[in-house]
Amino acid sequence: MSDEIHRLLREDLRGKRPYGAPQIQVPIALNTNENAYPLDDEVVAVVSRHLEQRLRNLNRYPDRDAVDLRHDLAKYLGAGLSVDNLWAANGSNEILQQLLQAFGGPNRTALGFMPSYSMHPLLARGTGTDFVDAGRRADYSLDAEHVAQAITAHDPDVTFLVSPNNPTGTALTTDVITAAYDASHGLVVVDEAYAEFARDSSHSAIHLLPGRSRLVVSRTMSKAFAFAGARVGYLAADPAVVEALQLVRLPYHLSALTQAAARGALECSEQLQHGVERLRRERDRIVDTLRSWGLPVADSDANFVLFGGLTDSHAVWQKLLDRGVLVRDIGLDGRLRVTAGTETETTGFLDALDSTRNENPELFVEAEQ
Template sequence: MTTRLDDLPLRDDLRGMKPYGAPQAALPVALNVNENTHPVPDDVAGDILDAVARALRDVNRYPDREFTALREAFADYLGEGLTREQIWAGNGSNEVLQHLLQAFAGPGRTAFSFDPTYSMYPLLTRGTGARWVSGVRSHDYTVSPASAAEQISEVRPDVTFLCAPNNPTGTPMSLDVIEAAYDATEGIVIVDEAYQEFAPHDAPSAVSLLPGRERLVVSRTMSKAFAFAGARVGYLAADPALIDALRLVRLPYHLSALTQAAATAALGHADTMLGMVDEIVSQRDRISATVEALGYQAHESWTNFVLFGGVADPAATWQALYDRGVLIRDIGIPHHLRVTAGTADETTAFLDALASIGSGS
């Protein structure tokens, strides 16, 4: 007899939950999970391989538990006078967020964000035994400072997530909203800047707000702008005391020596790696303009993807694109679909396929 999940002594609060997952299919054009579809440049890949090869010589030993060189590299990259004592990292930004929830959420506590937003926030929250509460956004998916403060004051969360720019909508969030949210709570405020590199060059980062705000956290990832999704490296900046809190919950030696070596080498080529961003932004803007011309509604995006509405039947449109070899994402917002900005050829393939289906409603 086959054992089912329901037959196991699973935690009651996990029963009925579904794991995170996006469709994975071997289609010619995969634009569904906001990856950087540009490969790592050959010269950068060569340096990364050399760094990993050097690390392999000592792989019989545990890695630097404090990943000192990598934290220094992240501090240099973020600027704003940051030091390594203000930096933390993990195996992808999801692990970094999990560390924060393990330290500051948990049973009897609450985490909060404005819906729709990144679908992993409630999953990570419930995985730590905390309660998840969703707030609301305006019809254009923005949040005003007054609305943010009012909703947070009402919920009084222990952890507040601010996805800036927001996933899955691409919506920017101004610093005054972040300041209002911080002032409205005594809990931790996490600004998730996974897509910050795709924002306009003059758009300020929430990193500039860190001085004097010991409960503020700014998280980033190397998965998007640095084309490092397969390497799984995320990081954050915060007050050194908050970093100390994360040491209480991390697993021993959680970042392998190979991961540390690869990420440090990649950061040494930040200018080259970020050179891909402008091309991705140009394809994003091309998608927005073209889907509008086809009769859909493209929402403002400061990310590497476009959420577009006016889709009469998202499931049917998704399937029609799939049948044409193009994979995008139905994220569950009625009459909307989301597409990643890929290379010029990938973008052309998507736009041609969408045009062949027909115009928006």
């Protein structure tokens, strides 16, 4: 960046680095928590039909409020929700950004519990919102007492909870969410990007929405719907929250093609669930195998696994990359995160890690077991 542009840049952004995972061409890419299974031909045909219906009208602006899509999303979630409870945007990141634009901002505070989704503090910074990290316990768990105490101490305008959490994969129980809500005077946002992969769907905050006007549940179609390239996120909340977001959303923010494609995917939600079930099996295979090797592994309700027992996590990351397997070094000492892939991809990862263990036992704390 030139000195002149650096001078003009906001002071709080100077010297910062943008969000991003390494984009490296490898045979097995398991670093960004994408759905490993592409859309099958039947789903592609349905999505294509929805797109074709919109192509001839691209000279017209899209439905500014995406009412038909929101209706379909409400139907998908159930739980007595209506179109008035739903809002959609370009990925859940835009949803979170809009929430901070409306309820955060200068002289306001957002509270999170790191390590968690790294975009939360970045989005807070981008909207001029102060971000406070209340941390987690040594094992990265989060309980109702810790959450309530942090909220009481900091009195945030927006509180972020993530369930299942990224990068740990652990899900919150409903008592943690209700404790956060009861302790808060502000908005409580539960980021459920990986909710469809959870082993127990009853813990979803969707079921807690009635009677809680300050509770928001954010989700995405990127993961369970294998729709990462389409960029579709949404939230469920009290209608007043949805109404407030329309004060900050850009006009016609969600393109007609995006809305059409998302409606096609939602039409195939039951079929796409089969891919979710396959990824759950591969996730559990990773957990069981790594634990059988003596490596500590966090319980995962997502489509990825956080594992430890490494003396040099970045060295192990490089050894895997040298074998054509890309996982995520998320900056936690002694730990790496791997996305559950297809059966072949998962086998490739496990074989590469096993070879690394055998050839470089000094990189593994539990290698002698």
